[in-house]
Amino acid sequence: MYADWPLLSLVIWTPIIGGILVLFVGDERPGAVRKIALLVSILTFLLTLPLYSEFNSDSYLMQFVERSSWIPAFNIEYFVGIDGISMPLILLTSFTTVVVVISAWEVIQYRVSQYMAAFLIMEGFMIGTFSALDSILFYIFFEAMLIPMFLIIGIWGGANRIYATLKFFLYTFIGSVLTLVALIYMYTKSGSFAILDFHNLPLSMTEQVLIFLAFLVAFAVKVPMWPVHTWLPDAHVEAPTGGSVILAAIMLKIGGYGFLRFSLPITPDASAELDWLIITMSLTAVVYIGFVALVQRDMKKLIAYSSIAHMGFVTLGFFIVFRIMAGDGGDQGSILALEGGMVQMVSHGFISGAMFLCVGVMYDRMHSREIADYGGVVNTMPMFAAFMVFFAMANAGLPGTSGFVGEFMVILASFKASFWIAFLAATTLILGAAYTLWMVKRVIFGEVANDNVKALTDINKREFLFLGILAVAVLVLGLWPDPLVDVMHPTIENLLKHITISKL
Amino acid sequence: MTEFIQPNLLPALPEIVMLAMACLVLVVDLFLPQERRGLTLFLTILTLVLTALAVIEVAPADSVSSFGGSFILDQLAVTLKLATLLVVVLVFVYSRDYLVDHDIYKGEYYVLGLFATLGMMIMISAHSFLLIYLGLELLSLSLYAMIAFNRNSLSASESAMKYFVLGAMASGLLLYGISIFYGISGTLDLNQLAAVASSKIEQYPIPMAFALTFIVVGLAFKLGAVPFHMWLPDVYQGAPTSVTLFIGTAPKIAGFAMTMRLLVDGLGGLQLDWSQMLIALSVLSLAIGNIIAIAQTNFKRMLAYSTISHVGFILLGILSGTANGFASAMFYTITYVITASVAFGVLLLLSRKGTEAENITDLSGLNDTSPWHAAMLAIAMFSMAGVPPTVGFYAKLSVLQSVVQVHLVWLAVFAVLFSVIGLFYYLRIIKVMYFDKPGEDQVTTIQQAIDVKILLSANGLSLLGLGIFPSALMGYCILAFS
Numbered sequence: 001m002y003a004d005w006p007l008l009s010l011v012i013w014t015p016i017i018g019g020i021l022v023l024f025v026g027d028e029r030p031g032a033v034r035k036i037a038l039l040v041s042i043l044t045f046l047l048t049l050p051l052y053s054e055f056n057s058d059s060y061l062m063q064f065v066e067r068s069s070w071i072p073a074f075n076i077e078y079f080v081g082i083d084g085i086s087m088p089l090i091l092l093t094s095f096t097t098v099v100v101v102i103s104a105w106e107v108i109q110y111r112v113s114q115y116m117a118a119f120l121i122m123e124g125f126m127i128g129t130f131s132a133l134d135s136i137l138f139y140i141f142f143e144a145m146l147i148p149m150f151l152i153i154g155i156w157g158g159a160n161r162i163y164a165t166l167k168f169f170l171y172t173f174i175g176s177v178l179t180l181v182a183l184i185y186m187y188t189k190s191g192s193f194a195i196l197d198f199h200n201l202p203l204s205m206t207e208q209v210l211i212f213l214a215f216l217v218a219f220a221v222k223v224p225m226w227p228v229h230t231w232l233p234d235a236h237v238e239a240p241t242g243g244s245v246i247l248a249a250i251m252l253k254i255g256g257y258g259f260l261r262f263s264l265p266i267t268p269d270a271s272a273e274l275d276w277l278i279i280t281m282s283l284t285a286v287v288y289i290g291f292v293a294l295v296q297r298d299m300k301k302l303i304a305y306s307s308i309a310h311m312g313f314v315t316l317g318f319f320i321v322f323r324i325m326a327g328d329g330g331d332q333g334s335i336l337a338l339e340g341g342m343v344q345m346v347s348h349g350f351i352s353g354a355m356f357l358c359v360g361v362m363y364d365r366m367h368s369r370e371i372a373d374y375g376g377v378v379n380t381m382p383m384f385a386a387f388m389v390f391f392a393m394a395n396a397g398l399p400g401t402s403g404f405v406g407e408f409m410v411i412l413a414s415f416k417a418s419f420w421i422a423f424l425a426a427t428t429l430i431l432g433a434a435y436t437l438w439m440v441k442r443v444i445f446g447e448v449a450n451d452n453v454k455a456l457t458d459i460n461k462r463e464f465l466f467l468g469i470l471a472v473a474v475l476v477l478g479l480w481p482d483p484l485v486d487v488m489h490p491t492i493e494n495l496l497k498h499i500t501i502s503k504l
Numbered sequence: 505m506t507e508f509i510q511p512n513l514l515p516a517l518p519e520i521v522m523l524a525m526a527c528l529v530l531v532v533d534l535f536l537p538q539e540r541r542g543l544t545l546f547l548t549i550l551t552l553v554l555t556a557l558a559v560i561e562v563a564p565a566d567s568v569s570s571f572g573g574s575f576i577l578d579q580l581a582v583t584l585k586l587a588t589l590l591v592v593v594l595v596f597v598y599s600r601d602y603l604v605d606h607d608i609y610k611g612e613y614y615v616l617g618l619f620a621t622l623g624m625m626i627m628i629s630a631h632s633f634l635l636i637y638l639g640l641e642l643l644s645l646s647l648y649a650m651i652a653f654n655r656n657s658l659s660a661s662e663s664a665m666k667y668f669v670l671g672a673m674a675s676g677l678l679l680y681g682i683s684i685f686y687g688i689s690g691t692l693d694l695n696q697l698a699a700v701a702s703s704k705i706e707q708y709p710i711p712m713a714f715a716l717t718f719i720v721v722g723l724a725f726k727l728g729a730v731p732f733h734m735w736l737p738d739v740y741q742g743a744p745t746s747v748t749l750f751i752g753t754a755p756k757i758a759g760f761a762m763t764m765r766l767l768v769d770g771l772g773g774l775q776l777d778w779s780q781m782l783i784a785l786s787v788l789s790l791a792i793g794n795i796i797a798i799a800q801t802n803f804k805r806m807l808a809y810s811t812i813s814h815v816g817f818i819l820l821g822i823l824s825g826t827a828n829g830f831a832s833a834m835f836y837t838i839t840y841v842i843t844a845s846v847a848f849g850v851l852l853l854l855s856r857k858g859t860e861a862e863n864i865t866d867l868s869g870l871n872d873t874s875p876w877h878a879a880m881l882a883i884a885m886f887s888m889a890g891v892p893p894t895v896g897f898y899a900k901l902s903v904l905q906s907v908v909q910v911h912l913v914w915l916a917v918f919a920v921l922f923s924v925i926g927l928f929y930y931l932r933i934i935k936v937m938y939f940d941k942p943g944e945d946q947v948t949t950i951q952q953a954i955d956v957k958i959l960l961s962a963n964g965l966s967l968l969g970l971g972i973f974p975s976a977l978m979g980y981c982i983l984a985f986s
Contacts, residue, residue: 071898073831073978074905114875136901140892147886150931154939155871162939166931173891173927177920180901184908184916 008080012128019120030112037116045094057487060494079134084491086130096249097123100242118148156240164238171231175221182214199265208270215263222255226285236304241360248352256314265498278319285312290431317341317410323417333416340409347402354391354470375449380456387467392440396433402477512570515577518558525551526618533611548614556589574632580984598849599746620646624758633682633692651743663742670735678722684715694770702773730788740808749848753841760837782823789816794926821903829906831981836899846884869942878937880964887967889930895970
């Protein structure tokens with residue numbers, strides 16, 4: 001029934017137009033602004049559902065394709081479409097935006113319309129990034145989404161917000177400009193900006209290495225990978241709760257998505273040649289950043305570092321493939337690694353979002369993110385404590401939650417490559433549990449620490465709502481990941497085929 | 505004895521209309537009392553509109569030359585003239601309230617502005633050394649007077665003096681180069697020069713290189729490329745903001761036209777030589793412009809350094825030496841000028857009686873006091889920084905594309921890295937507007953006439969519009985060089 005609809009365009013432009021509408025309703029009518037924003041975000045979410053239900057999961061081809069000429073002078077097209085890699089991430093985006101709008105309901109009182117508009121417009125840009133098949137279109141969405149995030153952190157952020165938001169913008173921008181040059185270079189060789197044409201463009205080893213490095217800078221900053229991760233803790237700490245949620249749940253995923261869409265298929269030989277670099281960076285993120293997380297005193301910072309460690313699994317999963325193929329791990333192992341990375345991305349979207357929302361709930365009451373200011377929260381907020389402990393367990397990778405599935409798949413695949421890589425990766429099970437549970441122990445359990453904690457009130461219905469739906473999502477994905485794995489399977493197989501064929 | 509041939513006046517119809525109307529405005533204004541000064545503005549706008557209509561009326565399908573080949577009307581000239589006229593209309597409308605507030609709401613401002621515009625139109629259509637120089641001087645002399653227009657302002661007089669001395673020197677250098685070329689080739693006509701240039705270079709390599717260098721230096725002075733940029737920040741800062749808006753916008757288009765006529769039409773055969781020089785100029789402009797802009801606290805000065813860095817980008821397009829590159833440089837120039845009008849336009853509105861809004865701190869908390877203007881200025885800043893989906897991104901993309909096409913990838917990498925440095929100071933403006941709180945003595949509300957509001961909004965939103973749909977304008981730019 002949706003065959004004739006330009007569904008992807010609707011999904012991209014509905015939130016953007018809705019956001020502009022919200023902007024014009026104005027700050028004088030916050031009530032109306034909230035309702036319209038919620039309506040738009042739910043409408044967008046509903047529009048993304050057919051992308052899943054009508055998706056043909058037996059095909060690796062791009063689906064829901066819309067293609068028309070846009071800037072003929074440079075053969076730039078309005079070319080969108082999705083496959084098994086991008087579709088789950090689009091659903092994650094539209095879902096998370098609904099949660100963010102609900103979470104801001106009473107909390108944000110200053111310039112409500114600009115806040116809501118920024119999130120809605122950003123949603124459109126992020127979905128656009130995931131669905132763009134023309135590289136310039138991708139780049140435009142990729143960069144444009146920095147603007148709302150820059151304003152969100154800068155206007156509604158914490159004390160040190162200006163430093164954080166400038167650092168965020170400049171880091172990401174400097175990372176991506178080299179990509180632009182790489183894209184233009186490939187355009188002059190191929191005469192097209194379409195990503196799928198780049199996939200089949202023959203490139204020499206030198207070209208591949210340079211292009212790979214240009215992509216690496218852009219996506220490594222976005223993921224973020226060690227050692228270019230330092231903007232993330234700053235940005236997370238200063239961002240308002242909603243900003244942290246979007247940043248952790250979606251924006252980081254764009255880096256991972258970039259590796260799958262650009263780096264691996266466009267420069268397979270350079271990726272194989274330089275896989276040691278990514279694997280080292282990923283393992284450092286997992287182990288070293290895990291230790292760094294352990295010593296944090298600020299809850300948001302701790303979760304930010306845990307995000308970096310978890311995203312290390314994603315990049316490890318994507319690039320361990322070359323080691324598996326070099327050994328005799330076979331295709332099964334490689335597919336397991338790639339799918340593990342993807343599952344980890346989606347799962348991390350839910351869990352990190354939920355963790356930041358939990359901190360937000362406490363921050364709204366206490367106006368402190370310091371672990372030391374808390375203690376014994378379970379006595380005054382039992383319902384909240386249950387959620388927090390559950391999400392913490394998921395963050396630590398407890399079997400039965402989504403956090404377990406992805407990590408387990410990647411570790412399992414790593415064994416086919418090298419015992420030691422798998423061993424180092426597996427330390428996350430200890431480290432992740434250590435830093436998350438230790439934080440929970442200090443914040444949630446124990447005696448009531450002070451009068452402020454004693455005065456806390458438990459979560460209201462609105463907070464129960466958004467934590468509840470996230471908890472369901474984490475549990476469902478943890479117990480039954482098949483629907484997710486099935487839709488991406490043909491795409492991952494095809495991607496693997498692309499990686500194995502040398503372009504030289 | 506040669507017969508006097510009546511030249512075909514039709515291609516010059518727009519210039520003739522403008523000259524006649526400018527004289528009319530000058531005379532009419534004499535008889536107007538101060539409270540009826542609005543009529544002068546009305547007539548001025550009418551002049552510009554009539555001229556634009558004349559340009560459209562005489563626009564040829566191909567290209568027409570007249571006055572013995574020294575005047576040319578082609579697609580390039582038509583597009584650039586229309587862009588110039590449009591921008592001048594914006595300038596005059598934006599500056600009205602500022603002029604009233606600063607007691608310089610005088611007819612001479614408009615008359616001088618019209619003559620400057622006439623100079624630019626002549627520069628755009630000129631196809632011989634002589635006419636180029638005439639147009640340039642008509643523009644420059646009008647500008648000197650406009651800068652010194654507020655005679656009570658010391659800084660304005662100082663910058664007028666500075667501009668005059670340095671401008672005269674640049675004209676001198678240009679003339680010197682022209683005279684050497686005349687000596688070698690025996691012609692002032694660019695077409696004839698182009699025909700002999702490549703053969704003469706074998707014969708007189710040293711004098712040719714010498715002359716070319718002087719021409720390029722003269723152009724670099726007029727465009728404001730490093731290391732010939734010194735006048736730019738001082739003039740931008742010292743001039744009344746309404747004049748800064750004028751200098752910072754339309755003359756860039758004329759400067760681009762002059763560069764194209766001289767280097768490409770006339771000296772296209774020496775492209776290998778001048779593109780090397782332009783590489784140096786553009787690398788320096790990108791580096792110095794962007795780095796020094798970071799240190800500025802005065803918004804006008806900052807925009808001056810930002811202009812320098814944008815000139816670096818425009819030169820990148822020209823130096824690639826391909827039709828594609830020229831079209832991108834043209835697109836870049838036009839869109840930069842449109843962007844700059846927004847930035848200066850907002851700044852003009854912030855200036856009030858007796859005070860000049862020119863420091864970056866004067867913009868603090870603009871989002872609280874006037875969110876609409878803050879949004880327009882933010883779009884302009886993002887566009888100058890080249891962040892999509894604004895037009896600045898597309899302009900940079902097309903220029904970079906032309907540079908990569910001629911295998912100067914390192915130059916493209918250099919340019920993008922320095923535009924990241926540039927991004928910092930544009931972001932600082934947005935930071936001041938959006939994240940800081942307004943100061944005590946700040947203007948709380950911006951009062952403005954409805955026509956200013958409509959034009960400024962259209963101007964600001966056009967940056968987004970052109971960014972999302974650049975094809976039409978890009979089409980005209982490509983047509984100009986096909």
